[in-house]
Every structure is written in structure tokens, then in C-alpha cells.
Amino acid sequence: MNEYVLRTRRLTKKYKNQLALDDVSLNIRRGSIYGFIGQNGAGKSTLMKLATGMAFPTSGTIELFGESGEKELVRARRRMGIAIEQPALFPQLTAKENLEIHRLQRGIPGMEGIKKTLELVGLEGTGMKKARNFSLGMKQRLALAVALLGDPEFLVLDEPTNGLDPVGVVEMRDLLRRLNREIGITILISSHILSELHLLATHYGIIHKGRLLEELTLDELQRKCRQxxxxxVDSPQRAAAVLERELATTEFEVLPDGTIQLFEHLEHPSRVSGALAEAGLAIEQFMPMGEALESYFTKRIGGEA
Structure with a gap:
């Protein structure tokens, strides 16, 4: 089994005099959730369209599931689910009827998959309700259901949370995480809500003005944006002793000004403050810190600019 579902090598795309992608070499491992980060017009959608066969590269190569030949790529794309641009949803039809039309258009055998797909995205109870009466969140779920028809191994999603309210964003995040963890679907996802990608993705690619600036894993990102x-406190030396003795940690640093940076027990700050207070220390400052994905991204593209 190939380790990567998608690899590109020196992929370039020009539209007349505009360079949309510039020498991009990208790697998406099987089983990962790859968060694709970039401003509008950075090249995210262009790369997705090239990978899915909706556009053709000016130069460079695309490899899907270890295959790179023209005929092999056509076969490999049948193993993909795609939601790049809003799919053709028929507003006068129900969710089930919409999926049936897409099933017939794509030549997917049997109707068993429709019921399973509707259950998967939480639309099994919509019955005879027409798509035109769906909320935006339900329409996004129906678009995802269209992409999931045929049991794809690799999902390509461009801004699937766009326009959703906070509850809808959380529901979509939980659904994608479940598809990845329980079913094993590899996901390439772009989003302008970087805090959501930080909660979802296992790998990241940062693209700016058509150039891929960096690829990194979640662990590498967390080290760079360490929380x-x-x-x-009034006695950093005593506080350090408390952290070692009471909380059994050496994952902290005492700075020259006496401030302590504690890198463990982030999920239980009250336990830390309680141990310090019980030791009779006066706490002058106690707050979670760290660089967010948004600030790291801004700094990264700012450095390139």
C-alpha cells in the first residue's frame, strides 16, 4: 500500500500571464487530515482542481495513490470524493433524490449507499423536505454526502465550513474527524478559519502567492506555536521546587526576569495554581500563553513578503 494518497512534483499552473501555482511539491500521507492554509488567491483551489482533474497543469507531475500515468490518474480519481465548488443540488428535490441523481450520473451501482451516506452526515431524518428549505449547514452536509457517494478513500474539501454558524462549524469538524478516525478517509481541507484547522488537521501546508512555503505535522506546529x-510569583525558586515535587514535572523554564513558563498541565491550570497557593506562594500572574496558528501563519507569509 502506498504511503501517500497525493504527491505533486514541481506543479505549476499559468492562466495567461498569471502564475497561479509556482513549482509546488506537496505530500499528503494516507490517513491524514491535511489542512491547506493560504489567503484568497494563494493557489489552494487551483491545486485542488489540478489534483481532481478539473484543470490541467502547465508543468509538473501529479501522483495519486502511487499512480502518475494519464489513464492511471483517471482510475485513481474514482477513489476520491470532491467538494470544491458548490455541487449541483436540485432545490426542488429531497436529500435522497439529490443523491440518487448523482449516483446515476456517476454510475455508482446500487441504492444501498444512499441510506448509509445520509445517516453518516446526519440527514437521514429529512424525509420529504426539499433541499431549498434546508439550512446552510444542512446544504453543506448534503454537499459532503454527494462527495461521500461511492465510499471514497480520499476527500478533497474546499472551505466546507464557509458560512456556517459556530454550532455548524463544530458539527462539521466532528463529522470530518469521525470520517477520518473511524472510516480511515484521508482528507485535504482548506479553510480560512485557521483556529478550526488547528483543532482538526494532523498535517499542514502553507501556500502564499502560488508557492508552497512549508509543510509540517501537528507536532511540529505545536512545537513552533508551543502553548x-x-x-x-514572589519566589521563582520555591515555585520551581513545587512544580517538581507536587506536579512531578520538569517541563518548565525560569526566565531571567523570574517568570516561569510551564509547558505541562495545560488542561488542569487550577491544579497548578492550587499547588502554588498551598505552598504559600503569592501568585502575581497566571495565564495561558502561546502563539496561535493565525499569528504563526501571518508571521510566515509576512517573512516571505
Whole structure:
């Protein structure tokens, strides 16, 4: 089994005099959720269209599931589910009828998959309700259901949370995580809500003005955007002893000004503050700190600019 579902090598796309993609070499591992980060017009949608066969490269190569030949790529794309641009949903039809039309258009045998797909995205109870009466969140779920027809191994989703309210965003995130963890679907997803990608993705690619600036794993990103608790007390030396003795951690740093950066116990800050207070320390400052994905991204593209 090939380790990667998608690899590109020196992929370039020009539209007349505009360079939409510039020498992009990207790697998406099987089983990952790859968060594709970039501003509008950075090249995210262009790469997705090239990978899915909706457009053709000016130069460079695309490899899907280890295959790179023209005929092999056509076969490999049958293993993909795609939601790049809003699919043709028929507003006068129900969710089930919409999926049936897409099933017939794509030559997917049997109707068993429709019921399973509707259950998967939480639309099994919509009955005879027409798509025109769906909320935006339901329409996004129906678009995802269209992409999931045929049991794809690789999902390509361009801004699937666009326009959703906070509850809808959380529901979509949980659904995608379940598809990845329970079914094993690899996902390439772009979103302008970077905080959501930080909660969802296992790997990241940062693209700017058509150039892929960086690829990194979640662990690498977290090291670069490491979260910590900033602690200032009346005796840093005693506080350090408490952290080691009571909380059994050495994952902290005492800065020259006496401020402590604690890199563990982030999920239980009250336990930390309680241990310090019980030791008789006066806590002057106690707050979670760290660089968010948004600020890392801004700094990264700012450096390139």
C-alpha cells in the first residue's frame, strides 16, 4: 500500500500571464487530515482542481495513490470524493433524490449507499423536505454526502465550513474527524478559519502567492506555536521546587526576569495554581500563553513578503 494518497512534483499552473501555482511539491500521507492554509488567491483551489482533474497543469507531475500515468490518474480519481465548488443540488428535490441523481450520473451501482451516506452526515431524518428549505449547514452536509457517494478513500474539501454558524462549524469538524478516525478517509481541507484547522488537521501546508512555503505535522506546529502557562510569583525558586515535587514535572523554564513558563498541565491550570497557593506562594500572574496558528501563519507569509 502506498504511503501517500497525493504527491505533486514541481506543479505549476499559468492562466495567461498569471502564475497561479509556482513549482509546488506537496505530500499528503494516507490517513491524514491535511489542512491547506493560504489567503484568497494563494493557489489552494487551483491545486485542488489540478489534483481532481478539473484543470490541467502547465508543468509538473501529479501522483495519486502511487499512480502518475494519464489513464492511471483517471482510475485513481474514482477513489476520491470532491467538494470544491458548490455541487449541483436540485432545490426542488429531497436529500435522497439529490443523491440518487448523482449516483446515476456517476454510475455508482446500487441504492444501498444512499441510506448509509445520509445517516453518516446526519440527514437521514429529512424525509420529504426539499433541499431549498434546508439550512446552510444542512446544504453543506448534503454537499459532503454527494462527495461521500461511492465510499471514497480520499476527500478533497474546499472551505466546507464557509458560512456556517459556530454550532455548524463544530458539527462539521466532528463529522470530518469521525470520517477520518473511524472510516480511515484521508482528507485535504482548506479553510480560512485557521483556529478550526488547528483543532482538526494532523498535517499542514502553507501556500502564499502560488508557492508552497512549508509543510509540517501537528507536532511540529505545536512545537513552533508551543502553548504554556505564564507564572509570576514572589519566589521563582520555591515555585520551581513545587512544580517538581507536587506536579512531578520538569517541563518548565525560569526566565531571567523570574517568570516561569510551564509547558505541562495545560488542561488542569487550577491544579497548578492550587499547588502554588498551598505552598504559600503569592501568585502575581497566571495565564495561558502561546502563539496561535493565525499569528504563526501571518508571521510566515509576512517573512516571505
Amino acid at each position: 504554556y502557562i505564564r507564572i509570576k
